[in-house]
Amino acid sequence: MTSSPDALSIPAPESARWQPIPAEDGDAFARARRETMNIVQWLARVANSYVNAPQDERTLLRFLPQQAALATMEFDGNKSLQLRLPTLEMQFLENGRPVPHIFNPEEHSPAEAEAWLLVELLHRSIDRERFSTKLPYKVPNLLYGDAEDYSPESCTTGLGQLAAWLQNAAAAFAAAGHDGNVVCSPQTLDLISAQGCFSLGDGSGEPYFYKDKHGKRSMLKASQFMSERDPLAITVAFLNAPAG
Numbered sequence: 001m002t003s004s005p006d007a008l009s010i011p012a013p014e015s016a017r018w019q020p021i022p023a024e025d026g027d028a029f030a031r032a033r034r035e036t037m038n039i040v041q042w043l044a045r046v047a048n049s050y051v052n053a054p055q056d057e058r059t060l061l062r063f064l065p066q067q068a069a070l071a072t073m074e075f076d077g078n079k080s081l082q083l084r085l086p087t088l089e090m091q092f093l094e095n096g097r098p099v100p101h102i103f104n105p106e107e108h109s110p111a112e113a114e115a116w117l118l119v120e121l122l123h124r125s126i127d128r129e130r131f132s133t134k135l136p137y138k139v140p141n142l143l144y145g146d147a148e149d150y151s152p153e154s155c156t157t158g159l160g161q162l163a164a165w166l167q168n169a170a171a172a173f174a175a176a177g178h179d180g181n182v183v184c185s186p187q188t189l190d191l192i193s194a195q196g197c198f199s200l201g202d203g204s205g206e207p208y209f210y211k212d213k214h215g216k217r218s219m220l221k222a223s224q225f226m227s228e229r230d231p232l233a234i235t236v237a238f239l240n241a242p243a244g
Contacts, residue, residue, distance in 0.1 A: 021161055021206070021222075032086075032158030033200055037189060038143050039088045039105055039150060041135060042113055043072050043081050044186035049131045050075035059136065061184040063191055065170035068163045070184055076126050085166070086159035088152040092120055099124075105150035110143050113150075137187045162200060165207050166191060169198035172209070175232060176239040195239040209238060 021029050044059040051058045051073045061070045064082075071082040071093065078095045090103040090113075103116045114133065121128045143150070152159055170182050173193040183192050191198040196211040208221040218238075225234040 028155045028158035029161055029201075030158070031155040032152075032162045033189065034141065035088060035150060035152050035155060035159070036085075036162060037139060038110075039090070039113070039152075040070060040083055040186045040189070041139060041142060042090060042117060043070060043083055044135055045133050046081045046117070046131070047072040047075070047186075048134070048136055050126070055136060059186055060192075061186055063166060063170060063182045063184045065167045065182070068167060070186075076124070079124060079126065085163035086152070086156065088150070088159065090116075092124060094124070106153050107149050107151070109146040109149050111146040139187060165200060166198075169207075169209070172198075172232060172235040172239060176236045209235060211239070 040061070043061055047059045047061070052075065053060075053073065058073075061072060063070055068085040069082050070085075072080045074080050080093045080096075082091050082093050082098070083089070084091070088105050090105070091098050091101075093099065101116075101120070103113060105113065108116075118128055118131070121131060166184075169191050173182055173191070173195050176195040178193040178195045180194065184190065185192060189200050196209055198207070198209050200207050206222045208219050210217055210219045220235065220238040225231045225238075228234050
């Protein structure tokens with residue numbers, strides 16, 4: 001843990017953009033997704049406890065592509081909780097500005113993450129009695145208690161790739177004409193826009209874009225456009241094509 005209020009996120013390396021995930025990195029990418037899924041649930045718990053929104057929208061997170069970060073919607077006036085990629089550090093924001101203190105999850109347990117969170121709620125004069133660790137959905141294989149620590153440093157390559165792919169997706173949505181906020185579902189880590197959605201894969205599968213209409217899903221897998229000269233153009237064409 002550190003106390004610097006102005007720590008900046010580490011952007012995904014430019015060389016990682018629009019590059020396929022090498023077979024030898026597949027395990028690191030899958031572990032990175034698991035680590036992110038575990039830690040992002042703290043944002044979901046805070047959002048579920050404090051954000052004033054309908055139940056099905058309350059836990060949706062903002063994706064901030066320039067910072068490669070996820071953040072809750074604002075609550076208690078001007079506050080939010082941010083998760084930065086690829087480090088998976090958490091930090092509260094007030095009026096969009098980071099405030100002390102940062103939680104670095106490396107070698108810290110879920111119990112320690114909860115303890116940090118409760119202290120920060122107290123420091124921000126947020127009613128701790130309203131905070132609940134319950135989630136409105138189920139996520140398999142979540143860590144609990146103090147039996148096992150988080151370890152983002154064990155999959156730094158995968159986390160860099162994960163951050164780059166989320167930034168890629170946001171860039172594709174913008175190029176396809178989406179001019180609003182891109183949101184992330186903490187239940188799946190999928191990015192959601194008016195043009196379509198993006199998935200990092202299901203733990204072992206490849207990333208893909210998708211659109212749902214009338215109960216049918218159309219998909220564009222990474223392997224279908226990464227071999228093309230202009231992956232962004234292929235992706236934008238898919239997003240702008242009629243669904244179904």
